[in-house]
Amino acid sequence: RKDTAAVVCEICGDKSYGRHYGVWACDGCSCFFKRSVRKNIIYTCIAGNWRCVVDKSRRNWCPACRLAKCTKLNMNRLAVQNERGPRKLRCLSMPRINDLNSYKYDMTFSKSVILTRQCILLNFMTSEQRMEVIEENCHFVFALLILLSEDETTLRKFSKNKNIPERVQSDPEQLRLLICIILSQSKSSLLKFAAPLSNFYKFCLFHYCYQNDSVASASVLISAVTWLHENDSWDLSSLIRSSPEHLIAEVMSSSDKL
Structure with a gap:
């Protein structure tokens, strides 16, 4: 082969x-x-x-x-x-869940798009480049938000590695730095310039946590990001009612009007 x-x-x-x-x-x-x-x-x-x-x-x-x-x-x-929707992982699948939860995950996915769009690493990209980066990476941010919401049961159904990190929580600044770390470690060719910044953002996270008397939480948060990347392919599209492409386009269209 x-x-x-x-x-x-x-x-x-x-x-x-x-x-x-x-x-x-x-x-x-x-x-x-x-x-x-x-x-x-x-x-x-x-x-x-x-x-x-x-x-x-x-x-x-x-x-x-x-x-x-x-x-x-x-x-x-x-x-x-003729494509019906995003391809599912070969060995990971999950039945569609009830409408109330679907709406919740729609909102979470939209939030992941917004947070990815707001990352400083995308500031000097064209609209086309930003769209490409978001399509390639917002699923990691979506999985991170689910992990931070302590929805372990859902993540376990999609993960090959069942050793989900201990429960983690973050404030807005920690979340911002975590997304910078995720994108700086991305395989996207448009983000290769950011690879050397990964350790810098980790240092910023440790420094921020140290100032707020929570150094231990920095290690936990970084291990969570490492775990997400080790699982690699996060296709959580069955959690949401709309297609990922539709939600991304909807969020990007709204942000362009602001």
Whole structure:
């Protein structure tokens, strides 16, 4: 069997961990293609000649040429249109829960999008880049919020590692720093610049906790983030009523109007 970790994205050359819509594509390009098709977006070439370079570092420069390359490589538009919803994890599943809880998780997921959007690491990104980062990473923040709400029973149903960290609580500043740590450790190519900042944010968290006489809580919070990353794939979409894409678009649309 081919080692998917060694395959490069046919669109931009970044690492691809699987086939998306018929081609080897990274998460960023597959999300971009899906979003473009679902919203029927018509782009205009930035340079005007439809010859822009689409690679790992410049894939967000011209969405028109990026989509044109997706089309040239025969990415399947029908697969996007016929997709019922996000793929479920191979061995983790959960029946849909009652409407009251679904509404609660809708609100929690929307909050995870807002908190990810507000992270300082996204401040100088374009709207397209922010959307890509949020789509790739807000599921980690969603899982973190569920963990912080002490909803261990729910998380256990989605986790391969049943050794869930001890109950943790955080104040707004601790949560802000935790999200910075999560994003600085992200596999997203758009956040590679933030990788060296991970230890800095951990130091800030320890310093903040020390000032507030709760040094021990810093270690617990960081171990919780480590546990989330070790579990890697958090597909909690069955918890919410709407599709993740719909909620993300709704939240982003509202924030753009502010």
